[in-house]
Amino acid sequence: MKIFRRVAVFSAALAIAMAPGQVGQAKTAKPVKKVETVVSLTFDDGDSTHLAVARMLERRGMRGTFYINTDTIGDELKLTRRHLAAIAGKGHEIGGHTLTHIRLTELTQSEQEGQICDDRRRLVAWGYRPATLAYPFGAVDSDAKAVARRCGYDAARSVGGLREWKCPGCPASETTRPKDRYEIRTPSSVREDTLLRHMKQQVLNAEKSGGGLVPLVFHRVCDRCGLYSVTPERLNPFLDWLAARKSRGTVVKTLQSAVGARYRPVPG
Ligand SMILES: [Zn+2]
Structure with missing residues (x-):
């Protein structure tokens, strides 16, 4: 009896709390449409290993985003301009990463402009159409964002801000219409101690949270070649696994x- 009375009181309270229109809506509400999960594979710094990476992606029908520092293209351990043209020719995205890979937050606005705009101008002169930027070290402030916009970029990628061991309370994914187009969030960079299951988990977290955008940040792809590297033996199975997620609505796209x-x- 007591239980029945409680239910009756609760129902009455609910009826008062909901206006008649809301009651009608609640009855006809459709389940929320599942958003697809989009993974962007981004590779920073124009590393010489990225020519082989582009081929690894192409074999699986994927296209990546390659962030370039135009001042160091052609240097030792970096891509050459011919490599870059070969990568772009296959439909990968070429984006800007500043002239010299400098921490933008330590520069004045006019220095930031030199780093971002001049780098972008050079990419355009080389025949590319860069639409997105990656901030070196993920270091960004409001000045850098304003300069990225002024230099003509339509979006920019940071590093960090998505859910991982360091930030269990962070959102599992960015949205494909980011709240801040000039500070697109990612998990931390993939490093030599990032395991295959960690990379998979970033994608699974997004899938379980209803989809969205997961931009992954890579640097060198080689064996024992620095903290910010991943071996092909680890990246290849991840790409195979990722390609097979297509049947579940998880797709790979360039960040652009x-x-x-x-x-x-x-702008002039
Ligand atoms: Zn970088």
Whole structure:
């Protein structure tokens, strides 16, 4: 009896709390449409290993985003301009990463402009249409974001801000219409101590949270070649696993395509 009375009181309270229209809506509400999970594979610094990486992606029908520092292209352990043209020719995205890979937050606005705009101008002069930028070290402040916009970039990638061991309370994914297009969030960079299951988990977290965008940040792809590296033996099985997720609605897109970033000319 007591239980029945409690249910009756609760139902009455609910009826008062909901306006008649809301009651009707609650009855006809459809389940929320599942958003697809989009993974962007981004590779920073124009590393010489990235030519082989582009081939690894192409074999699986994937395209990646390659962030370039134009001042160091052609240097030892870096891509050459011919490599870059070969990568772009296959439909991968070429984005900017500043002239010299400097920490933008330690520069004045006019220095930031030199680093971001001049790098972008050079990419355009080389025949590319860069629409997205990656901040070196993921270091970004409001000045850097304003300069990225002024230099004509339509979106920019940071590093960090998504869920991982360091930040269990962070969101599992970015959205494909990011809240801040000039600070697109990611998990931390993939490092030599990042295991295959860690990479998979980033994607699974997003899938379980209803989808969204997961940009992954890679640097060198080689054996025992620095903290910010991943071996092909680890990346290849991850790409195979990722390719097979397509049947579950998880797809790989360049960052530009994932967020719909448009090319705009560099202002004079
Ligand atoms: Zn970098």
